[in-house]
Amino acid sequence: MLVRRLASTAPASASRFSLPPTVRQLLAHPSLPQQITTVSGWIKSIRKQKNVSFATITDGSSAQGLQAVLTKGKDDELLRKLTNGAAVRLTGQLVSSQGAGQSHELLVDQNRGGEIHLLGECPPETYPIQKKDLTAEYLREHTHLRARTSRIAAMLRLRDVLRRRIDSWFEMQGFYFSNTPIITGNDAEGAGETFRLEKVQSQHPSAVTPSTAIPPSEFFSRPAFLTVSHQLHLEALAAAMSRVYTLSPCFRAERSLTGRHLAEFWMLEAEWVLPNNDGVYGVCDLTESLLKETVSGILDGEDAELLWKDNETDRRGMLLDAFRSQRPWTRLTYTEAINELEKAHTSVSFEYQPKWGRDLQSEHERWLADSLIGGPVFVTDYPAPLKPFYMRDNDDGNTVACMDLLVPYAGELIGGSVREERTNVLQQKMGSSVDNEWYMDLRKYGGAPHAGFGMGFERLISWVSGTENIRECIPMPRWAGRMLL
Amino acid sequence: MLVRRLASTAPASASRFSLPPTVRQLLAHPSLPQQITTVSGWIKSIRKQKNVSFATITDGSSAQGLQAVLTKGKDDELLRKLTNGAAVRLTGQLVSSQGAGQSHELLVDQNRGGEIHLLGECPPETYPIQKKDLTAEYLREHTHLRARTSRIAAMLRLRDVLRRRIDSWFEMQGFYFSNTPIITGNDAEGAGETFRLEKVQSQHPSAVTPSTAIPPSEFFSRPAFLTVSHQLHLEALAAAMSRVYTLSPCFRAERSLTGRHLAEFWMLEAEWVLPNNDGVYGVCDLTESLLKETVSGILDGEDAELLWKDNETDRRGMLLDAFRSQRPWTRLTYTEAINELEKAHTSVSFEYQPKWGRDLQSEHERWLADSLIGGPVFVTDYPAPLKPFYMRDNDDGNTVACMDLLVPYAGELIGGSVREERTNVLQQKMGSSVDNEWYMDLRKYGGAPHAGFGMGFERLISWVSGTENIRECIPMPRWAGRMLL
Numbered sequence: 001m002l003v004r005r006l007a008s009t010a011p012a013s014a015s016r017f018s019l020p021p022t023v024r025q026l027l028a029h030p031s032l033p034q035q036i037t038t039v040s041g042w043i044k045s046i047r048k049q050k051n052v053s054f055a056t057i058t059d060g061s062s063a064q065g066l067q068a069v070l071t072k073g074k075d076d077e078l079l080r081k082l083t084n085g086a087a088v089r090l091t092g093q094l095v096s097s098q099g100a101g102q103s104h105e106l107l108v109d110q111n112r113g114g115e116i117h118l119l120g121e122c123p124p125e126t127y128p129i130q131k132k133d134l135t136a137e138y139l140r141e142h143t144h145l146r147a148r149t150s151r152i153a154a155m156l157r158l159r160d161v162l163r164r165r166i167d168s169w170f171e172m173q174g175f176y177f178s179n180t181p182i183i184t185g186n187d188a189e190g191a192g193e194t195f196r197l198e199k200v201q202s203q204h205p206s207a208v209t210p211s212t213a214i215p216p217s218e219f220f221s222r223p224a225f226l227t228v229s230h231q232l233h234l235e236a237l238a239a240a241m242s243r244v245y246t247l248s249p250c251f252r253a254e255r256s257l258t259g260r261h262l263a264e265f266w267m268l269e270a271e272w273v274l275p276n277n278d279g280v281y282g283v284c285d286l287t288e289s290l291l292k293e294t295v296s297g298i299l300d301g302e303d304a305e306l307l308w309k310d311n312e313t314d315r316r317g318m319l320l321d322a323f324r325s326q327r328p329w330t331r332l333t334y335t336e337a338i339n340e341l342e343k344a345h346t347s348v349s350f351e352y353q354p355k356w357g358r359d360l361q362s363e364h365e366r367w368l369a370d371s372l373i374g375g376p377v378f379v380t381d382y383p384a385p386l387k388p389f390y391m392r393d394n395d396d397g398n399t400v401a402c403m404d405l406l407v408p409y410a411g412e413l414i415g416g417s418v419r420e421e422r423t424n425v426l427q428q429k430m431g432s433s434v435d436n437e438w439y440m441d442l443r444k445y446g447g448a449p450h451a452g453f454g455m456g457f458e459r460l461i462s463w464v465s466g467t468e469n470i471r472e473c474i475p476m477p478r479w480a481g482r483m484l485l
Numbered sequence: 486m487l488v489r490r491l492a493s494t495a496p497a498s499a500s501r502f503s504l505p506p507t508v509r510q511l512l513a514h515p516s517l518p519q520q521i522t523t524v525s526g527w528i529k530s531i532r533k534q535k536n537v538s539f540a541t542i543t544d545g546s547s548a549q550g551l552q553a554v555l556t557k558g559k560d561d562e563l564l565r566k567l568t569n570g571a572a573v574r575l576t577g578q579l580v581s582s583q584g585a586g587q588s589h590e591l592l593v594d595q596n597r598g599g600e601i602h603l604l605g606e607c608p609p610e611t612y613p614i615q616k617k618d619l620t621a622e623y624l625r626e627h628t629h630l631r632a633r634t635s636r637i638a639a640m641l642r643l644r645d646v647l648r649r650r651i652d653s654w655f656e657m658q659g660f661y662f663s664n665t666p667i668i669t670g671n672d673a674e675g676a677g678e679t680f681r682l683e684k685v686q687s688q689h690p691s692a693v694t695p696s697t698a699i700p701p702s703e704f705f706s707r708p709a710f711l712t713v714s715h716q717l718h719l720e721a722l723a724a725a726m727s728r729v730y731t732l733s734p735c736f737r738a739e740r741s742l743t744g745r746h747l748a749e750f751w752m753l754e755a756e757w758v759l760p761n762n763d764g765v766y767g768v769c770d771l772t773e774s775l776l777k778e779t780v781s782g783i784l785d786g787e788d789a790e791l792l793w794k795d796n797e798t799d800r801r802g803m804l805l806d807a808f809r810s811q812r813p814w815t816r817l818t819y820t821e822a823i824n825e826l827e828k829a830h831t832s833v834s835f836e837y838q839p840k841w842g843r844d845l846q847s848e849h850e851r852w853l854a855d856s857l858i859g860g861p862v863f864v865t866d867y868p869a870p871l872k873p874f875y876m877r878d879n880d881d882g883n884t885v886a887c888m889d890l891l892v893p894y895a896g897e898l899i900g901g902s903v904r905e906e907r908t909n910v911l912q913q914k915m916g917s918s919v920d921n922e923w924y925m926d927l928r929k930y931g932g933a934p935h936a937g938f939g940m941g942f943e944r945l946i947s948w949v950s951g952t953e954n955i956r957e958c959i960p961m962p963r964w965a966g967r968m969l970l
Binding site for chain 2: 016017018019020021022024025038040041042043059060061085086087089119120121122123126127128129143144145147148152153156157159160163164167171173174176177178179180181182183184185186195196197198200219220221222224226232233236237239240241242243248249251253263264266272273275276285286288289421438439441442443444445446447448449474475476478480481482483484485
């Protein structure tokens with residue numbers, strides 16, 4: 001009885017919950033609201049006339065703002081406070097618009113039931129996001145407010161929609177999303193490039209008196225690092241679930257200050273049992289399909305339109321061509337790529353001489369994608385010494401079954417390979433230690449030929465949106481010396 | 486011309502890519518393959534008879550395995566190696582099954598084109614996952630292989646499907662998924678409970694000679710921690726995007742060894758502008774709807790069936806009732822909850838005396854959900870001193886507009902609140918420092934009334950699957966003293 005009494009105090013609204021439509025939802029289905037509509041958002045711009053004001057309201061949901069026509073009411077003080085950046089809640093009628101560039105507008109006539117609620121003022125004297133054309137660097141200094149700009153908001157929506165499309169694609173292909181660890185004992189890429197966790201006090205510092213002081217110790221009883229890749233852990237899951245992927249943070253303590261590196265970034269990684277032992281071309285096929293089927297749908301959406309700058313038509317044309325042409329993306333072996341680079345070296349003066357056995361430098365990668373191919377290019381089968389131990393040896397004894405996807409202007413986007421599944425070969429390549437035992441077990445006990453890849457999510461955003469610097473491709477970037485918020 | 490020549494070397498298969506169906510996909514659409522079907526997976530069990538063997542094959546995609554009937558071929562050696570855990574690729578005919586408990590089976594007749602490929606042997610003498618009924622603790626010691634067990638595989642699939650349903654729900658409600666930082670300058674919950682990053686060498690250690698040695702320094706020029714919550718960063722994004730959420734790793738350096746705490750866990754967090762300034766009940770409404778609409782669909786799926794133990798019918802009944810009944814979940818204010826606890830304290834002997842102004846202990850929370858209500862219960866409006874600075878003060882001057890969702894057997898699942906949007910009130914509660922300035926800015930410049938919540942994803946999995954210990958609700962758990970792989 002008590003239960004019932006208490007339950008009955010809960011409002012009935014819980015039965016079918018729905019937030020009111022966002023600006024995007026309103027504009028996509030303008031007939032839905034019919035009568036009176038309420039919208040919350042921020043004033044993007046406002047033009048005040050004698051009896052009426054025209055405001056653009058954004059709630060971050062759409063590249064287009066909602067045009068609102070505010071008929072003057074009695075409260076002059078309120079009107080004065082309607083400035084750029086102010087938060088408002090408007091109630092009015094959504095009607096077809098006469099104006100250009102907008103299908104609908106919101107009529108807020110305060111004399112006929114329309115309402116303007118000022119939710120939060122925005123003092124124009126000090127508001128940091130007032131002006132247009134603020135520099136990227138200025139906005140990085142104001143990370144906490146920069147999502148108020150059209151570009152950063154568009155980037156945030158692009159991340160959201162690409163992630164959703166990627167999730168759908170993997171689901172369709174029978175993959176399971178998995179959360180692999182962030183804190184790990186693997187110092188995978190060697191000293192100096194991984195973040196390490198500090199030892200912890202065994203007791204709260206304030207409780208420690210000289211006589212009870214215990215030296216700090218490893219929280220996990222051994223050194224702990226932030227992961228640089230989820231591959232090894234995904235391999236363990238793929239050895240049971242067959243097809244797994246993740247989109248997860250990775251970390252590099254690199255002092256790099258380029259526009260292509262972050263200390264904290266998100267990586268899409270997948271591992272799967274090769275259905276027909278189809279080698280590295282199976283990895284190329286899968287990643288090419290993934291990109292074509294997820295990216296194509298967003299290339300001329302309003303967010304991509306907004307992000308591409310007008311002066312980048314060549315670059316954008318190359319991107320569109322890569323996705324619209326029926327042509328499969330080019331595949332070159334490393335050896336073929338080196339041949340092309342050596343031929344070109346007579347006319348193009350590379351800083352580093354291309355030579356078989358040496359790593360491809362950024363300038364080489366750029367030339368292959370930008371100039372030689374003019375589009376995405378898979379470079380496969382690198383010499384074994386250039387690549388990590390887990391990549392599968394090819395039968396030629398020199399190269400491994402790997403691929404890098406190079407894309408114009410953005411360079412390396414994806415790295416992947418068939419993984420070495422032969423216990424004895426792997427043992428020889430990685431050596432044996434207690435730390436490696438679990439990884440060997442994956443082969444020893446029902447190991448199946450499998451492959452995987454990793455793709456920097458911010459690099460993908462950078463490529464498809466024409467954004468030069470990946471610091472503008474993540475909400476709150478971290479790099480050497482810089483961590484705001 | 487070169488481009489075209491190179492392009493033509495790529496296989497045409499890239500045009501429409503599809504991996505072969507998984508066991509789940511096969512069983513869901515058994516008519517699709519019609520003729521010859523190839524499946525890769527691991528032998529879950531095998532019964533060998535004179536001329537024919539019966540094997541259950543799992544590829545991790547489904548709680549059900551695929552029954553395979555293997556007609557004996559000429560290779561006795563191969564048959565001997567078909568043991569539990571071995572990886573195989575089978576080609577045969579998918580036909581309707583006569584046997585009980587399965588709709589279809591795979592006929593692999595090696596004399597009629599059927600094929601058995603042994604992809605990886607699994608030595609029975611040493612395979613750690615052979616036996617059934619391995620203890621949870623034993624499997625934690627074998628984290629890298631434990632996804633081979635039915636329970637852990639079911640949990641992994643449950644995580645995947647719940648995540649997808651949650652994503653769909655948020656998308657429908659106009660939310661954007663956002664990646665907020667993992668490394669942060671906020672030492673949010675105070676000393677001793679956050680992981681801190683070690684300082685880094687400015688140079689590779691091997692390059693440091695005594696004369697060039699530079700003391701290690703903060704990589705980000707200031708102390709860096711692993712985040713304990715994404716709330717503050719999400720608030721910054723909500724101040725531009727209106728509705729944002731994340732499902733992201735969080736970290737606590739707690740020495741807790743309970744079955745409800747992990748050092749690394751995943752948290753679903755959301756922040757949104759309150760559409761009608763509807764207070765804490767708006768948070769209850771949203772979270773109740775989120776849970777009801779995402780969890781209901783999975784409660785009697787085959788993975789939930791597998792995870793619930795037979796002896797837990799009462800507990801499971803309570804869960805099903807919470808989701809199937811049309812009744813809204815009970816809401817109590819903290820004050821009402823304390824009253825009920827005080828009344829009960831005469832008959833139930835709590836270890837801690839319930840008293841207004843004191844925090845609810847786990848035993849109190851459990852009693853409220855398990856005994857008083859027998860279902861999920863929102864407890865709202867706690868005394869201000871018990872809750873963090875960012876929760877909105879109620880007009881009574883004593884309490885804040887917050888809620889905890891307590892659920893039977895699992896305790897606190899969600900914590901949320903309206904956030905204090907008034908600059909002056911917030912300033913008073915948090916004090917002023919340079920570190921707080923950005924958070925104040927969110928109010929100063931067009932701050933809108935907003936709310937948010939956090940839900941431990943592993944706790945959700947634990948509750949809906951009847952899994953006692955959250956170490957079995959995450960692929961590779963980390964807790965004090967323990968970090969395998």
